[in-house]
Amino acid sequence: MASFNVPDIVVGRLPVYLRVLNYLLAEGRQITSSQELGDRLGISSAQIRKDLSHFGEFGKQGTGYDVLFLRDQLKQILNVDREWKAILIGAGDLGNALAHYQRFADNGFDMLAVFDNDPDKIGKPLGRYTVKSIDDLESFITENQIEMALIAVPAAAAREVAARLIDCGVKALLSYAPITLAVPQGVRVQYIDPVTRLQHMAYYIGSGDK
Amino acid sequence: MASFNVPDIVVGRLPVYLRVLNYLLAEGRQITSSQELGDRLGISSAQIRKDLSHFGEFGKQGTGYDVLFLRDQLKQILNVDREWKAILIGAGDLGNALAHYQRFADNGFDMLAVFDNDPDKIGKPLGRYTVKSIDDLESFITENQIEMALIAVPAAAAREVAARLIDCGVKALLSYAPITLAVPQGVRVQYIDPVTRLQHMAYYIGSGDK
């Protein structure tokens, strides 16, 4: 797992490589090539080989890559060859969808609890959870050594929630709130905002000449 | 709106600029600067000025930018100074959350219908919609001149759904299915996969030395 200064954009592609390898595995494929992976992902084979070269040598000349081996190597590199403990803040419609999303558990992200500040929701069942009070956020994180959190609260509440999470030592935030968060060194944030994505595409399909 | 070959990465930042300008507007601010915008977004003021310079001159030396004016210019540039007609495919938990998401309408994305292939769901209410049969997809798109679609179906169904949408002339797809879609020239796709985002962050917070 030799690596020190791999470009973030390369790291961001690894999960997609991992995903396609999992599909290949499910299809019963044993061997693949940078060419095939590139074709499936719409990128060049050169980019895939270059990206992988940051971490080591995983293939065989003339043959390609062992799907299972490369898959497992990528899992190691990404640190997803183990379980991660996460929580979800926000039990609205989006929180409900995330609480039911099977792929988190399937990929080793163990969602341990769901929090909300609405008295009408606290104590009620939500999927396999019982919604907890946001008042219990700090104690729960500390006691369970939570490392990641999904933020699915309104934009107006997101900054305070993020601050509290970070105060308790949560190191990765995935925020669905449409707001940019300032976080200290050592804490990672990723954003999911479908509206900005639609706007991005609107630029191109807008007037035909772009 | 002079522009021909603006880097995609620049286009992708404009919606975020637009978002922060809307917040400034809501706060009653009339003037801002590239410095302030950069501070709010965690990027350099130089990058903001450079990005905007692809499209024209929007500020005044010594003063900065008129918030309302720049906001409206960005809306024009992104082609979001008008309504866009969209549909949603998939009425599961995620589809339910998206059907209720107010920010689409707030930002000019008019969701006209929700489709599913499950007989138990078809005809049932979902937010302000009544779930339509996927059998009616083609006729609905054609009759209503749908331009965008949100895909919230299982991965196994996503390729076929995308193909049908594209066949009917839909030009922008926002897919929540964890699979890469091959689309023809002129069609845009964006993906939202929270699992890849968590995996991306896991890389950094994994072992402390990255």
Place this chain on the structure above:
DNA sequence: TAGATTGTTAATCGATTAACAATC
């Protein structure tokens, strides 16, 4: 005017691509 901030240039930095020797 003095102070501030833009828009732009040039330099730096970083990522992608093409090509090919190595080698399975």
Place this chain on the structure above:
DNA sequence: TAGATTGTTAATCGATTAACAATC
């Protein structure tokens, strides 16, 4: 062996940053 594909190098391409003249 002949054919195929990797890993890597060097060249190209593209993005970001720093700096500053222009100017409000």
